[in-house]
Structure formats: C-alpha cells, structure tokens
Amino acid sequence: MKKKIVVLFAIVLLTLTGCTKYLSDDNNKRVVNEKTGQNLTANILCLPEDNKLLEEYKKYEKNLPIKIEELPKCTEMKIYEKKSYNGLWVGLFVRPLAWCIIKLGKVFGNYGLSVMIIGLIIRIIMLPISAKTAKQQENMKKIQPEMSRIEKKYENKTDQESMMKKSQETLALYQKYNINPMSSCLVSFIQLPLFFAFLEAINRVPAIFENYFWKFQLGTTPLIGIKDGNYYYVILIILILVFTALSFKQSMASMSSSSEQVKQTKYMLIFMTVFIGIASFQLPSAIALYWVVTNAFNVIQMNLMKKRG
Numbered sequence: 001m002k003k004k005i006v007v008l009f010a011i012v013l014l015t016l017t018g019c020t021k022y023l024s025d026d027n028n029k030r031v032v033n034e035k036t037g038q039n040l041t042a043n044i045l046c047l048p049e050d051n052k053l054l055e056e057y058k059k060y061e062k063n064l065p066i067k068i069e070e071l072p073k074c075t076e077m078k079i080y081e082k083k084s085y086n087g088l089w090v091g092l093f094v095r096p097l098a099w100c101i102i103k104l105g106k107v108f109g110n111y112g113l114s115v116m117i118i119g120l121i122i123r124i125i126m127l128p129i130s131a132k133t134a135k136q137q138e139n140m141k142k143i144q145p146e147m148s149r150i151e152k153k154y155e156n157k158t159d160q161e162s163m164m165k166k167s168q169e170t171l172a173l174y175q176k177y178n179i180n181p182m183s184s185c186l187v188s189f190i191q192l193p194l195f196f197a198f199l200e201a202i203n204r205v206p207a208i209f210e211n212y213f214w215k216f217q218l219g220t221t222p223l224i225g226i227k228d229g230n231y232y233y234v235i236l237i238i239l240i241l242v243f244t245a246l247s248f249k250q251s252m253a254s255m256s257s258s259s260e261q262v263k264q265t266k267y268m269l270i271f272m273t274v275f276i277g278i279a280s281f282q283l284p285s286a287i288a289l290y291w292v293v294t295n296a297f298n299v300i301q302m303n304l305m306k307k308r309g
Contacts, residue, residue: 019043019089020203024063031060036217037224038284041204045090045098046074048206074102074207093197098205105211112213115202115286116293122194123297130298134305139177146173202286209284218286225285236288240280243295245273250302 023031023040031040033053040056043065048054054068061068072078079099080091097118105114123130150173154166174180202208209219215232217225225233248269280288 019094019200021065023057023060025060031056033219036209036219036284037221037282038209038219041206043204044071044206045095045201045204046077046206047071048210049074050206050210053206053210074205075106077102077205089197090200093193094200094204097198098201101201101208102205105208110213111208111211112216112218112286112289115208115218115290119198119290119294120297122198123294123301126194127301130301131305134302136179139179143173143177143179199287199290202284202290208286213285213289216285216289218289219284221282221284222288223281233285236285236292237277237280239292239296240288241273241277243292243299244276245269246299247295247302248272250299 021042023042025031032038033040033056040053042063044057047068048057057064058068077095077099079096081095101111101114101118104117105111108114108117147170150166150169154162157163157166211218215230216236220233222233222237280291283291
C-alpha cells in the first residue's frame with residue numbers, strides 16, 4: 001500500500017509539474033489557454049494545429065526552448081529526431097510514445113481514443129509483471145501468522161545472535177513461499193519510467209489537447225468544463241473517484257491483517273481518494289481519461305486474478 005501511495009503521488013506530481021516546462025509571459029507568469037484552463041507547455045514536441053493557439057506560442061516565442069519554425073507539425077513528427085533539443089529521456093521514451101499516440105490517433109480519427117488504447121496496451125504489456133506482483137502479495141498475506149510468530153519470538157531480543165537467527169528464519173519463510181522482497185521494487189523500477197514517459201508525451205503534444213472525445217475537450221480541465229456549463233465533466237470526476245477508491249481498496253485487501261494496520265490503511269484510502277478527487281479538477285481531460293481507463297483495467301485485472309487464484 002505504501003508503495004502504491006508513493007507511485008500515486010509521483011504520477012500526480014509529474015502530471016502537474018514533472019519534466020514538462022510551462023510557457024511564461026514577460027512577467028514570468030504561466031500562460032494559460034483561457035478556453036481550456038490548460039497551462040501551455042513550453043517544451044512541446046510539435047506545432048499546435050489551432051491557429052489561435054499557434055499565434056499565442058509565437059507571441060512568447062522568446063521564452064520557448066526552441067524556435068517555432070524548427071518544430072514539425074504534430075502529424076509529421078518523427079519517432080526519432082537527430083537534432084532533438086530534449087535529450088536522452090525524451091528521445092528514448094517520450095517521443096516514441098508521443099509518435100504512437102499521434103499515429104494511432106490518425107488511424108482512429110481521435111486522439112482521446114488513442115490515449116486510452118495505448119494506456120491499455122501498456123497495462124497489457126505489464127500483465128505478467130502485475131500477475132507476479134499480485135501473487136507475491138497473496139503469499140505475503142499467507143505468511144503473516146508465521147511472521148508475527150517470529151516477531152513475537154524475538155520481540156525483546158536485540159543481541160547480534162538473536163537478530164541473525166531472526167533474519168535466517170524470515171529468509172527461510174520467504175524461500176518456503178517463493179517470495180522475493182525486492183520484486184516489488186523491481187516492478188516499480190520497470191513500470192514507472194514507462195508510465196511517466198506516457199504522461200509526459202500527452203503533455204507535450206499540443207494536437208492532443210486540441211482534440212475532443214465525446215463531450216470532453218481533451219485540453220480542458222473539469223473545473224473549466226463545469227464552469228462553462230458542461231456537466232458531463234462531473235461524470236469524469238465521479239469515475240476517477242470510483243476507480244481510484246476501488247483500486248486502493250483492492251490493495252488494502254491484499255495486505256494482512258492487524259486491526260491497527262487495517263485502520264490506518266482505511267484512513268489512507270480515504271485521504272488519497274479525496275486527494276486525487278481534488279487534483280482531478282485541474283487535470284486536462286486527456287490525462288483524466290487515461291487515469292479512468294487504466295485504473296478500471298487494473299480493478300478488473302485484480303478481480304480476475306483473485307478468482308483464478
């Protein structure tokens with residue numbers, strides 16, 4: 001649960017800040033798209049398709065890390081750019097994912113659908129790792145009674161010999177149930193760069209934020225959408241809250257145990273659900289849709305694994 005909280009905070013913070021650099025005016029204030037409520041990204045990978053938005057970028061071109069004329073149209077962006085101004089991280093992860101979103105968006109005629117499909121593809125690719133993690137969590141739950149027995153056995157012993165025996169017994173227990181304590185860290189190490197790069201790719205392709213999916217303008221934040229009278233954004237907020245809560249609830253269920261741990265986890269579940277709910281008002285719809293779809297997939301995946309296991 002603690003690992004998931006760290007991951008969640010990291011994703012939200014990266015979404016709102018991260019490697020994305022925002023366009024500033026002459027007074028060093030962020031330039032906001034009045035129509036969508038979106039802070040305009042400075043280190044974009046391609047040109048906006050909307051002429052009015054393009055003029056806004058030209059107006060503050062001196063604050064951009066690259067000249068406007070050096071950027072390609074989004075539909076003409078290459079998967080690799082030899083003269084890229086963004087460095088290794090963007091070249092290896094962000095740009096290829098942005099290119100995939102654009103190409104799939106052209107196939108389906110909608111960038112919102114493209115964002116959700118690629119988000120699901122990433123989850124599917126990670127299925128073997130997710131399944132292994134879920135199995136590890138179940139095994140950790142099974143060994144809790146024996147772990148508690150070991151803890152109680154060495155509760156008041158601090159000498160080196162007792163600590164060594166405690167470590168040996170714990171290790172033997174892990175081996176018995178085929179548990180690798182480092183596996184969860186490895187999973188995060190593999191998944192996080194990919195998910196961060198995906199969110200960064202969304203932020204840095206203006207064409208995505210200019211597009212629509214159903215009733216949602218992909219660059220518009222729910223807060224601005226609701227203020228403008230589009231109450232379909234309320235549905236988006238509700239879906240974010242529901243699937244965030246369900247995802248955390250499943251993580252809590254896979255934990256063990258003590259009533260004190262359960263109580264603490266319940267409070268954390270409530271806090272994080274409220275936190276995400278508040279943050280989601282400021283998320284562009286493209287990222288909000290990605291969040292809903294991938295978390296819904298995660299909930300379904302965990303339920304299926306639980307039934308099969």
